[in-house]
Amino acid sequence: MSGPNDSVEEMVRQALDAFARATTVAELNQARLDHTGERSPLALANRSIGTMAPADRKTAGQQIGRARGQVNQALAARRDEVEAAELEATLAAETVDVTLPVELAPVGAIHPITGLIATISDVFVSMGWEIAEGPEAEAEWLNFDALNIGPDHPARGETDTLWLDPPEAGVVMRTHTSPVQGRTMLDREVPIYVVCPGKVYRADEFDATHVPVFHQVEGLCIDKGITLGHLKGTLDHFARAMFGDVRTRIRPNYFPFTEPSAELDLECFVCRGESVGNPDRPCRTCSSEGWIEWGGCGIVNPRVLAAAGIDSEIYSGFAFGMGIERTLMFRNNAADMRDMVEGDIRFSRSLVGAAR
Amino acid sequence: MKAPVSWLKQYADLGEVDARALGEALIRAGLEVETVDAVGDDVTGPIVFGRVLDFVEEPQKNGKTIRWCTVDVGALNPDGEPGRGIVCGAHNFAVGDLVVVSLPGAVLPGGFAIASRKTYGHVSDGMICAAAELGLPDDGDHGIMIMNDVDAAAGDDALPVLDLRDEVLDIAVTPDRGYCFSMRGLAREAATSAGVDFSDPVDRPVPAETSAGHPVQLFDEDCPLFIALTVTGIDPTASSPRWLARAVQLAGMRPISLAVDITNYVMLATGQPLHAYDRAKLTGPIQVRRATTGEKVTTLDDQSRTLDPTDLVIADDSGPIGLAGVMGGASTEIGADTVDVVIEAAHFDQVSIARTSRRHRLGSEASRRFERGVDPAATYAAAHLAANLLVELAGGTLSTDETVAGAVPAMPTVRVAADLPGRILGADIPAEQVVELLRNVGCSVSGDAELAVVPPTWRSDLTDPYDFVEEVGRQIGLDTIEPVLPTPPAGRGYTKRQRVRRALQSALPAAGFTEILTFPFLSAEDIDHLGIAPDDGRRRLVKLANPLAETSPYLRTCLLPGLFAAAARNLSRGNDDLALYETGRIFLARDGAAVAPRPSVTQRPSEAERADLDAALPEQPERLGVVLTGNWRAAGWAGPAESAAWTHAVAFVETAARAVGLDLVRVADHDHAPWHPGRCARFELADGTLVGHAGELHPSVAKEFGLPARSCAAEVDLDVLVAAAPDGGSVISLNTLPVAKEDVALVVDASVPAAAVEASLRAGAGELLESVRLFDIYTGEQVEAGKKSLAFALRLRSDHTLTDAEAAAVRDAAVAQTAADHGAIQRA
Incomplete structure (x- = not known):
């Protein structure tokens, strides 16, 4: 016959076996009831201590206390294991196909032209410039006369300019954003540092590189001591902000509202000029000329300052203007300008996201 | 203006300059050289002189008579033969004439290769040339070139004599450079930029009368x-x-x-x-x-x-x-x-x-x-x-x-400060250099600090001091000027209007709407098809005198027709599910619009003139519009398709308003074209100012514009949103006491708008009401016919923990208000 020691050790062994056999929380709970509950052998053994001879009680009490501690510890350890395994199984069972298409709302987008205007605006606002705006149906005087475009300039003709009916009323759809410059000079105090992005209208062309309604951004700076060097510095910064590390050149040209006037060219960023005089490596982007015309610029003609009441003896300024559609063509490889104006949702969605 | 380099060299001592380098120099001097064309570069010999020794005329079945000729081409004759046999269709030459012959191996303009070939029963061993075949000007008879005036022997190379090859610059002459519409002017520019001698073809002055x-x-x-x-x-x-x-x-x-x-x-x-x-x-x-x-x-x-x-x-x-x-x-x-x-x-x-x-x-x-x-x-x-x-x-x-x-009109004298070119160009240019550069242009110059400059007679464009700055600038080369960034005063950032636009650019695409651009022109039919009344503001049409298309002579008075046309175009291209929006100006004619003045340009216009300038323009408010058709969300694994509906048009407006911090009042509008009379919402500011409309399109409008039935749209006045959008504002102080929740179900007539019931609940509940939300609408057996049950969840909070009795009292007050306003009865 086994002694009390053997019996307690057997109870512990059976409890530990039962815990190990339990593979679910429910089974473990049953094993706990069986081996630590009020009717469990150890509980009964504990209760029987009172019936023992006083001399044996201490030893038996210690033995049973150790045994219960050992069992409870094993139970806790096994509970952690079983719960972890059960959670793992649950999670495995809850697996979904995360590659399924999900859509809270349709894919929305701003038009690439709007995005580019925002990018350009940020470049100048970050330098301390401001953004000016004006009406699209504009007084002939502000669109032409105030910009030193004389009454007989061919640009006023019906082949170039959209006139409101009757033409004698002297209102045109602005042919450039320059009248905003005129308004700015009339409305603000010098010094003036503004860019004017906006929609402009021409009566003439509609093909892959010309649309009759398009967007321009013009810049105007009027301050003391402004030089052509300041114009070049600003344009270099603007060009780098738009196209990365790109070389620019300006070459003399003619515009009535600037004098001296110049055309701003970008080094062709496709061939980097290597197609020039090299028939084996023709470049479609720059027609193998090495340079791409980006916009016009120059020193503000003192006659334009005079029409705004600014004293050209004290102030000088520069102005520049670029087509935004044209900029988008270079910057984002747009092949046909007509795609930009047809309202096709696929074009608008082609540059989803703002940080471009 | 096309300028053959050979012609320019007659007046400018350019030596053996390469045409491309000449073009580059002219570009730096401010001429727009568009192309440099190597004329005749594609023509290769042997193209030689030949003497016609003999020919036989042979009538052909096709009615033509050809000449079977023997042409002496000297050393290029076949061994032992006096000449080559050549078939020729022309008849304007005689025996003994000197002609131009292209022999097998030659290539004529357009890549036309010459070879011996069998024709009209002979082997034609070359071609007797007409001028056009060589790319040369035709004398009008289209015949063979007779070259008897040339001192050449049979077999001599004809290419050098024919002036076949040249290099031609094509130059776009800007309006200020009339003198460059001549070889004289271009040669002068070339000579100046190359620093070589110029000999003027204008070799004598105008004498006295x-x-x-x-x-x-x-x-x-x-x-x-x-x-x-x-x-x-x-x-x-x-x-x-x-x-x-x-x-x-x-x-x-x-x-x-x-x-x-x-x-x-x-x-x-x-x-x-x-x-x-x-x-x-x-x-x-x-x-x-x-x-x-x-x-x-x-x-x-x-x-x-x-x-x-x-x-x-x-x-x-x-x-x-x-x-x-x-x-x-x-x-x-x-x-x-x-x-x-x-x-x-x-x-x-x-x-x-x-x-x-x-x-x-x-x-x-x-x-x-x-x-x-x-x-x-x-x-x-x-x-x-x-x-x-x-x-x-x-x-x-x-x-x-x-x-x-x-007589030759006298040229004006222009006073130019000698330091002006340097000051404006941003370069250090001594006065002596300015004088020298202006003299290069042909000006006569006197003075020192202030120069008296008389431009040459061919430069009528030089009238202002800054014109001479340009002349100096293009000679020193704009590329030599050092770039410098100017330093503007501290900027004020974006205006409120610009910030509102930015907010919309973020919010509307995020909510699923896609921006497009359209042309702002309308036809008369567009306005009629919208079904708007004769006195509607959208008939304040502004007409163009010379429209791009005669069929669309008006400027848009609302955005919708343009959006509809774009939607129809998308549909025709298979883009079926559309939520397209646009922001842009519309144009509204003013009553009795004045004529825009054209004040003097030598001084600032007066305030009155400025006001007149603006008064002559149409009103040009900025609008925001959307068109929706097809599915808002396509059928997918997660659920069935959700069609684009009036709700999305309304959500568009409310998304826009919320993006700029505005809560709009929304009411039903049963009579506003082009919308469905039962499915159109009008949006207002709290003070009643009209913001715009949204909803489902009237079925006949959808049909007229080629859109599917149940297409939806919205258009709002962006100017109103900009003006009303709050600037700044105060954050709330958080109340951390527990919330009391009360749900109520109210039975009202089916025609009572939910928003009106909600407004009554708010008014009745008073300031303890934190929020109210409609969570169910019920019609059916449980409510009387012609009635509906609206279930609202109320959240209440106070400066102390509300007792059940207090919360119930607030709820009862709210319900009582709906009963008073709308006859609402609370369902048990």
């Missing part, structure tokens, strides 16, 4: 100078020599006849347009005057033109005989029997010519030059160049009796 030649009377100050030379006894049958026709052809004009080619050649050389009259057809003195009302002239293009009293004309006693500076008249044209010629070289005012040219929609080589400014001092030399060529090429005698009417 004399009237010994054909009589001339100047009656108008817009013609200050008129030279008339007379050449008598020319041979009217003389034709242009090859060099002349080729020069004119390479410069981009068509050779026509000797007299015309000579005047064109001299115009191309000097920039001075000339005109030749048949003296026998002139009646009395040549007069320069304004036309009188009703006068007519038939110009050289055979158009009869009714003249305007502001047109400057050349006339004689018979009436007008030409539009001065634009085009000559038919009545005095040089003809096949002309033997005595009067040559005109005159100067005309730029603006006068430009106006006449535009009025008659008649542009010519002459008007193009006069509009941009011609050198008046070149008149006399140009007339002599032409007269001498006529004498040389057509015989005849140049009369020593000349007419010089008027």
Whole structure:
């Protein structure tokens, strides 16, 4: 016959076996009831201590206390294991196909032209410039006369300019954003540092590189001591902000509202000029000329300052203007300008996201 | 303007300069060189002279008669033969003529390769060439080139003699550079930029007035100078020599006849347009005057033109005989029997010519030059160049009796501060250098700190001090100027309007809407198809005088037709599910719009003038519009398709409003085109200001615009949103006490708007109400017919923990208000 020691050790062994056999929380709970509950052998053994001879009680009490501690510890350890395994199984069972298409709302987008205007605006606002705006149906005087475009300039003709009916009323759809410059000079105090992005209208062309309604951004700076060097510095910064590390050149040209006037060219960023005089490596982007015309610029003609009441003896300024559609063509490889104006949702969605 | 390099080299000592390098130099000097064309570069020999030894005419079945020729090509003859056998279809040559022969191996313009080939029963061992086949000007007969005037032997290379090859610069001449519409002007620019000698083809000054030649009377100050030379006894049958026709052809004009080619050649050389009259057809003195009302002239293009009293004309006693500076008249044209010629070289005012040219929609080589400014001092030399060529090429005698009417107008003196070029260009340019550079341009310069500059006669564009800054700048090279970033004063960032637009650019795409751009033009039908009333503001149409398309002559008065057209275009391309929006200006005519003034440009306009300028413009508010059709969300694994509905149009407006911090009031609008009368919401600000409309389109409107039934749209006034959008604002202080929740279900008439019931709940609950949300709408067995049950969740919070009784009291007050306002009954 086994002694009390053997019996307690057997109870512990059976409890530990039962815990190990339990593979679910429910089974473990049953094993706990069986081996630590009020009717469990150890509980009964504990209760029987009172019936023992006083001399044996201490030893038996210690033995049973150790045994219960050992069992409870094993139970806790096994509970952690079983719960972890059960959670793992649950999670495995809850697996979904995360590659399924999900859509809270349709894919929305701003038009690439709007995005580019925002990018350009940020470049100048970050330098301390401001953004000016004006009406699209504009007084002939502000669109032409105030910009030193004389009454007989061919640009006023019906082949170039959209006139409101009757033409004698002297209102045109602005042919450039320059009248905003005129308004700015009339409305603000010098010094003036503004860019004017906006929609402009021409009566003439509609093909892959010309649309009759398009967007321009013009810049105007009027301050003391402004030089052509300041114009070049600003344009270099603007060009780098738009196209990365790109070389620019300006070459003399003619515009009535600037004098001296110049055309701003970008080094062709496709061939980097290597197609020039090299028939084996023709470049479609720059027609193998090495340079791409980006916009016009120059020193503000003192006659334009005079029409705004600014004293050209004290102030000088520069102005520049670029087509935004044209900029988008270079910057984002747009092949046909007509795609930009047809309202096709696929074009608008082609540059989803703002940080471009 | 096409400029053959060979011609430029006649006046500028350019040596062996490469055409591309010359083009680059001219670009740096401010000329727009568009292309550099190597003419004749694609032609290769052997192309040689040959002498026709013999030929046999052989009629063919096709009705043609060919000539089977033997042509001596010297060393290139087959061994032991006197010449090559060549088949030729032309008949304008004779035995013994010297001709041009391209032999097998040659390549003619357009990549046309010559080889021995069997034709008409012979092996043709080459080709006898006509001018056009070599890319040369045709004499008009389309025959074989007869070269008997050339001192060459059979077999000699013909290429050097034919002037087949040249390099031609194509230059876009800007309006300020009229003098560059000539070889003279371009050669001067090339010589200046290369620092080499220039020899001026304008080799003699205009002498003092004399009237010994054909009589001339100047009656108008817009013609200050008129030279008339007379050449008598020319041979009217003389034709242009090859060099002349080729020069004119390479410069981009068509050779026509000797007299015309000579005047064109001299115009191309000097920039001075000339005109030749048949003296026998002139009646009395040549007069320069304004036309009188009703006068007519038939110009050289055979158009009869009714003249305007502001047109400057050349006339004689018979009436007008030409539009001065634009085009000559038919009545005095040089003809096949002309033997005595009067040559005109005159100067005309730029603006006068430009106006006449535009009025008659008649542009010519002459008007193009006069509009941009011609050198008046070149008149006399140009007339002599032409007269001498006529004498040389057509015989005849140049009369020593000349007419010089008027004189070269004096050039103005412009005061230019010597430091101005440096100050404006941002470069250190000493006064002495400024003087030297201006003298290079042809100016006479005196003074030191302040220079007195008189521009040369060919630079009528140089009138202002800054014009001379440009002349200095393009000589030192704009590329030499150091770039510097200017330093603006502290900026104020974006305006409120610009910030509102940015907020919309973020919020609307995030909510699923896609922006497009459309053209802002409308047809009359667009407005009718919207179904709007005769007195609707959207009929305040602004018409264009010269619309891009006659069918769409109006500016848009709302965004929707443009959006509808774009939606229809998308649908036609298979883009079925659309939520397209646009922001842009609309244009509304003002009642009795005034004429925009054109105040003086020499000073700032007055405030009154500014106000008048703006008052003449249409109103141009900015709008925001959307069109929706197809599915908002396509059917997918997660659920069925969700069609685009009025809810999305409403959500569009509310997304936009919320993005700028606005809560709009939304009410039903049963009568607002183009929307469905039962499915249109009107949006207002709290003060009742109209913001816009959203909902489902009226089915007939959808149909008219080619959109599917149940398409939806919204349009709102962005200006109202901008004005109302709050700036800044205060954050709330958090109440951390527990929330009390009360749900109520209210039965009301089906026609009562949910928003009105909600407003009553808010009013009745008072300030303890934190939020209210409609969570269910029920119609059916549980409620009476014609009624509906609206279930709202109320959240209440106070400065102390609310007891059940307090919360119930608030709820009851809210319900009581709905009962009072709408007869609502709370469901048990």
